[in-house]
Amino acid sequence: MKTGRLFATIFFLALLAAPIVYKRVLVHRQTPKPGADQDTTALSSYGFRLHEAAKVSGINFRHKSPKLDPKLDHIMEQIASMGAAVSVVDFDRDGWDDIYVTNSGEGTHNALYRNMHDGTFRDVAPEVGLADVNSRETGVSMGAVWGDYDNDGYEDVFLYKWGRPELYHNDGGRHFTRVSNQTGLPPWANANTAIWFDYDRDGKLDLFFGGYYPEDVNLWNLKNTRMMPESFEYAQNGGRKYLLHNLGNGKFEEVSAKLGIQSRRWALASVAADLRHTGYPDLFIANDYGVSELYLNQKGVRFHEAGKETGVGYAPKSGMTASVGDILNQGRYGIFVTNISEEGVLVQGNNLWMPHPGSTGDALKFENVANAMGVELGGWSFGGQFGDLNNDGFLDLYQVNGNISLDPDHSYWYDYSKVAGGNRAIISDAANWPPIKGRSLSGYQQKRVWINDGSGQFKEVSQLVGVTDRFDGRSVALADFGNTGELNAVVANQKGPVLLYKNHVDPQNKWIEFSLTGLSSNRSAIGAEVEVFWNGQQQIQEVSGGSGFCSQNQRRLHFGLGKVTAVDRVTIHWPSGREQELKSPELNKIYKIEEPV
Amino acid sequence: MSARADVISSAPTGPESRPHAISRFFSAQNQYLAPLLITLILVAGNLSFGLLESFSKTALAIATSMLVEIALSLLVHRKFPHLASAYITGISVGILVRSPAFWPYVLCSAIAITSKYVIRWRGRHLWNPSNFAISAMLLLLPEYVATLSIQWGNSVWPMLIVWVLGAIIVYRVKRFHITATYVTCFIALSFIRSLITGHSFLAEVAPITGPMYQLFIFFMITDPKTTVKQRWAQCLVAALVAVAEMILRLAENIHAPYYALSIVGPIAVAIEIYLNGKRRRPAASAAFSSAVIR
Numbered sequence: 001m002k003t004g005r006l007f008a009t010i011f012f013l014a015l016l017a018a019p020i021v022y023k024r025v026l027v028h029r030q031t032p033k034p035g036a037d038q039d040t041t042a043l044s045s046y047g048f049r050l051h052e053a054a055k056v057s058g059i060n061f062r063h064k065s066p067k068l069d070p071k072l073d074h075i076m077e078q079i080a081s082m083g084a085a086v087s088v089v090d091f092d093r094d095g096w097d098d099i100y101v102t103n104s105g106e107g108t109h110n111a112l113y114r115n116m117h118d119g120t121f122r123d124v125a126p127e128v129g130l131a132d133v134n135s136r137e138t139g140v141s142m143g144a145v146w147g148d149y150d151n152d153g154y155e156d157v158f159l160y161k162w163g164r165p166e167l168y169h170n171d172g173g174r175h176f177t178r179v180s181n182q183t184g185l186p187p188w189a190n191a192n193t194a195i196w197f198d199y200d201r202d203g204k205l206d207l208f209f210g211g212y213y214p215e216d217v218n219l220w221n222l223k224n225t226r227m228m229p230e231s232f233e234y235a236q237n238g239g240r241k242y243l244l245h246n247l248g249n250g251k252f253e254e255v256s257a258k259l260g261i262q263s264r265r266w267a268l269a270s271v272a273a274d275l276r277h278t279g280y281p282d283l284f285i286a287n288d289y290g291v292s293e294l295y296l297n298q299k300g301v302r303f304h305e306a307g308k309e310t311g312v313g314y315a316p317k318s319g320m321t322a323s324v325g326d327i328l329n330q331g332r333y334g335i336f337v338t339n340i341s342e343e344g345v346l347v348q349g350n351n352l353w354m355p356h357p358g359s360t361g362d363a364l365k366f367e368n369v370a371n372a373m374g375v376e377l378g379g380w381s382f383g384g385q386f387g388d389l390n391n392d393g394f395l396d397l398y399q400v401n402g403n404i405s406l407d408p409d410h411s412y413w414y415d416y417s418k419v420a421g422g423n424r425a426i427i428s429d430a431a432n433w434p435p436i437k438g439r440s441l442s443g444y445q446q447k448r449v450w451i452n453d454g455s456g457q458f459k460e461v462s463q464l465v466g467v468t469d470r471f472d473g474r475s476v477a478l479a480d481f482g483n484t485g486e487l488n489a490v491v492a493n494q495k496g497p498v499l500l501y502k503n504h505v506d507p508q509n510k511w512i513e514f515s516l517t518g519l520s521s522n523r524s525a526i527g528a529e530v531e532v533f534w535n536g537q538q539q540i541q542e543v544s545g546g547s548g549f550c551s552q553n554q555r556r557l558h559f560g561l562g563k564v565t566a567v568d569r570v571t572i573h574w575p576s577g578r579e580q581e582l583k584s585p586e587l588n589k590i591y592k593i594e595e596p597v
Numbered sequence: 598m599s600a601r602a603d604v605i606s607s608a609p610t611g612p613e614s615r616p617h618a619i620s621r622f623f624s625a626q627n628q629y630l631a632p633l634l635i636t637l638i639l640v641a642g643n644l645s646f647g648l649l650e651s652f653s654k655t656a657l658a659i660a661t662s663m664l665v666e667i668a669l670s671l672l673v674h675r676k677f678p679h680l681a682s683a684y685i686t687g688i689s690v691g692i693l694v695r696s697p698a699f700w701p702y703v704l705c706s707a708i709a710i711t712s713k714y715v716i717r718w719r720g721r722h723l724w725n726p727s728n729f730a731i732s733a734m735l736l737l738l739p740e741y742v743a744t745l746s747i748q749w750g751n752s753v754w755p756m757l758i759v760w761v762l763g764a765i766i767v768y769r770v771k772r773f774h775i776t777a778t779y780v781t782c783f784i785a786l787s788f789i790r791s792l793i794t795g796h797s798f799l800a801e802v803a804p805i806t807g808p809m810y811q812l813f814i815f816f817m818i819t820d821p822k823t824t825v826k827q828r829w830a831q832c833l834v835a836a837l838v839a840v841a842e843m844i845l846r847l848a849e850n851i852h853a854p855y856y857a858l859s860i861v862g863p864i865a866v867a868i869e870i871y872l873n874g875k876r877r878r879p880a881a882s883a884a885f886s887s888a889v890i891r
Contacts, residue, residue: 422803
């Protein structure tokens with residue numbers, strides 16, 4: 001008996017000590033060795049090094065939040081906590097990617113940074129007509145996505161707002177004309193996500209955008225304060241969804257209900273990709289205050305919501321980004337969704353949905369492997385994007401975070417959790433929410449740069465490769481601004497500066513890029529897939545009309561290849577159904593390819 | 598002595614005095630009542646609203662609790678234990694712990710069961726096992742562990758069902774006065790907190806409308822193994838837990854109910870043990886020891 005109790009006591013003490021030992025080991029492993037040169041270490045250990053260079057590159061932009069209805073004054077920082085967005089586009093077709101960033105303060109200007117080909121940028125938004133777009137009367141910007149909806153060769157822009165959504169036609173890369181009234185857009189939508197995609201493959205880009213707050217809510221003039229989510233996990237009182245079918249004459253037809261998209265969940269992110277290799281893009285929506293939704297495309301005539309069938313529609317969380325990537329070089333897409341993780345309060349964990357081995361077509365099943373792959377804990381996570389940051393042949397993951405950074409010594413979490421757990425009669429009324437009073441809510445967080453080792457494990461290296469900012473990151477986009485085969489990161493921060501992390505990659509790692517132009521397919525080639533085969537590996541990427549949180553990566557597809565001497569072949573699957581193959585393309589080269597007619 | 602090996606049934610055994618089957622089912626002597634009802638709530642909640650982090654994590658917590666209980670009972674008492682108590686400990690860990698990883702469920706369950714065998718005084722363990730383990734996890738591993746803090750669904754019906762079922766259970770096992778005292782105190786103290794903080798009364802009372810509190814007030818604070826025996830003292834302790842929780846809440850402690858119970862509960866039990874020596878507990882109370890979250 002005594003021996004047994006002694007053993008039980010030792011076992012008990014060991015159980016209590018285990019977490020302490022585990023954490024000490026973890027901290028020791030993650031602490032960089034003192035004295036080591038960080039540039040050299042990052043390059044030799046991880047194959048790349050990032051340097052923040054926004055100001056020296058001519059980007060001097062600071063986001064401002066709107067001032068909404070005074071009835072929300074007590075929680076204004078919480079409500080007005082989105083709107084910093086970034087999208088990458090080559091708006092003037094000079095072969096160099098440009099940057100569009102949004103602002104959200106009434107009277108503030110958005111900026112369009114033209115790439116000056118020498119590592120610097122210049123804001124040309126005022127002269128092209130894309131700056132002065134934020135006002136109390138018409139609403140303020142939440143994000144922008146670019147797509148050539150009229151196939152004239154120039155990328156047009158859809159600007160979604162808490163307010164009047166706007167479509168601007170690109171007039172030859174010199175000016176933008178507002179065409180919203182002619183195209184059939186709704187008069188008001190509190191939208192936080194939008195993407196271009198050609199869901200019916202008719203060669204004309206269609207537009208999806210999703211509401212966050214209901215469309216009958218004017219946040220500057222509230223009828224009442226019962227405009228909050230009715231639940232922290234099961235809310236279905238958010239904004240409606242819009243699917244605008246491109247009729248081809250500059251007009252769109254709203255077809256969301258007709259095609260089966262009728263959700264009123266609180267959408268924050270969406271992405272389209274051909275997840276089942278049917279040739280038609282499926283639509284994934286990450287929702288705040290609830291489960292994600294996956295709309296399977298039924299040959300362009302209907303969407304079938306299959307969240308539960310595919311496994312992504314369980315375990316409601318706070319979805320804030322949606323990005324796809326062939327993470328394991330298997331020719332299949334995984335889907336990354338960010339959520340909230342706050343120590344001891346709410347550990348939702350991010351989701352990394354990987355297709356279950358062997359499941360295909362309509363029997364497609366996903367499994368959340370974020371924990372197993374090491375990308376689950378990202379703080380109060382917002383935007384995340386896949387891209388091969390070190391050109392080693394595997395997609396890495398850049399994720400920003402941080403919700404509200406105010407007083408660093410006082411947290412709003414207690415009051416937030418108090419009401420968030422309450423019945424819907426309590427949570428849905430903003431008047432019941434305790435005042436934030438200058439406190440932080442998951443602020444000053446360390447960003448995440450996860451590098452993919454190719455065997456199913458990601459390693460977090462942000463501090464080691466130079467990503468050290470603590471701003472409230474919202475939106476991140478990856479692009480090769482210098483046409484050097486190096487993916488840079490541009491980050492939009494809420495009430496903070498736009499950051500440009502320029503990348504220096506180990507030159508021993510090779511790369512190849514593809515800039516596609518559709519002819520039978522939509523001109524932007526959105527939905528086109530490129531498969532690269534090299535050294536016994538393969539990787540597939542799809543041209544995207546928007547991904548992440550309120551963001552859009554470069555249109556061009558970038559593949560890292562590692563230390564190889566040749567690429568075997570490249571296959572291009574155009575949205576029209578055509579296939580094209582390149583044999584033994586050169587390394588370290590940007591291929592500009594037109595769809596064969 | 599194991600946590601369940603000392604359960605003594607005081608129910609009459611003669612056929613003439615045997616209660617009706619339904620009445621017997623809903624009685625303090627039915628040590629399977631609470632496990633069964635909690636399981637039903639759990640399954641219904643998960644099928645309707647995805648209440649659980651995952652079935653597999655809850656199953657892991659239950660399996661760990663049972664295995665550790667068996668191992669320690671054989672090691673310490675040389676006999677096979679009754680597993681209803683370990684089952685409820687596991688299921689409570691499965692419901693209340695929130696973590697994307699699997700290992701916290703194993704660790705928390707193991708700590709809970711082991712605490713019963715180690716932290717004892719004069720033959721009684723002081724802490725409610727799951728309360729102790731969850732508090733320890735929140736203190737030691739806040740990066741990986743949180744607790745259930747949200748609703749089950751939008752509808753008021755699931756909440757009403759849990760309240761009704763929970764009330765029936767605690768009433769049948771003669772513990773309703775503890776729950777009623779705590780709820781009354783919580784609501785009254787919410788009003789006082791509202792006056793102090795300036796926040797709306799609804800904001801202060803909101804937490805008790807969530808599922809975590811429903812489990813807490815019905816199945817955790819009523820644990821006879823770790824509560825005092827006198828009825829008036831039980832009410833006093835429930836009130837003191839509510840007061841301690843208010844103090845912690847005013848200090849903006851998110852896990853106030855867990856910490857309040859883990860502070861007040863063992864002190865009250867220790868005082869009782871000290872005052873009463875080794876007096877045996879009423880059998881009816883002991884029989885309920887499997888019918889609570891442990």
